[in-house]
Amino acid sequence: MERTRPNILLTGTPGTGKTSTSEELAEKLGFKHLNVSEIVKSHNCHEGRDEEFDTYILDDDKLIDTMEPMVESGGCVVDFHTCDVFPERWFDLVLVLRANTDVLFDRLTERGYSDKKRNENMESEIMQVVVEEARESYAEEIVHEVQSNTVEDMDSNVERMVSWVAAWQANNA
Template identity: 45%
Template sequence: PPTSRATRTKPNILITGTPGTGKTTLAGLVTSALPDYQLLEVGKVVAQRNLHCGRDESFDTLILDEDLLLDEMELILGGDDAGGRGVEPQHAARGGSGGWVVDYHSSDLFPERWFDMVIVLRSSTSILNDRLVMRSYSEKKISENIMCEIMDVSFNEALEAYHPSRVLSLPSDSIEEMSDNVSRVVEWAEAWEQSMST
């Protein structure tokens, strides 16, 4: 049976937000600060394991095969039978016990039971624009992403998919905010572990 949050000893944390808001940076810093936690960069898994059905040329992005991705992630995050195909050994050993820091620009495709906390990063549009220009995104891709940020797409998506008490929106314009966010997530995770062990 799928593992529920009640059987986890460590929380699973989803970090979401518009591309460029700092998800991968935050997820990396959090996993460094919490040595027993592991980073799962969903975009990387999709590309490396071919969990897509080709490329959308006009947006220069891979077209996600959602079913393949969810099956793969269930083995890593949710299941207790992760010894099988394609799962890296360190992932297999960890199946279902929690401690995953997952980084993805979307959140509503995942089962709610996988995550104990959902962080939505927010950046102001001029800062986000500069970051995406630095990344050499096309103008079309930049304006699409800026529009999503202005319309709070990531935040609304998270609020619809998860209980609002698990969704936390955090500003990510500056290094100071990034560092506050790391502390906040780390403290929250440690408190979660404490509450589960008592």
């Protein structure tokens, strides 16, 4: 079945603004917002918890099986801190949100992350781990890296994606 609306993945290191941006974008477009962290919890798509990092141990297969019917008809904005678990066919646009390390440090500290968890995420951002995962997992032309340091950045990113969706729909009508 051909989709009449695209699926968009927003990914990035924790603290880069994925959920806030995704919620605003989904609202503006009338799309479904799929917060993968919430799906993992509510559908038990995990194999327990990693207490050291205060996170769930993802069950990739169960997550994919759970999400497949949610995304197959299109019109989804998916947000998750990693991207290499999802099939390439699901997404028409992959946006990797980036934040300056001083901004990211403050956001993760405000969330109450332990020093170890905060440091691992800071290192991930510095080493561009999520950007590289996205580039290795999806076609080059659908992966875009954008800054997400301020509310103005978020608003600009949302407006660019709204324009992109309009163009996508015009080209795929």
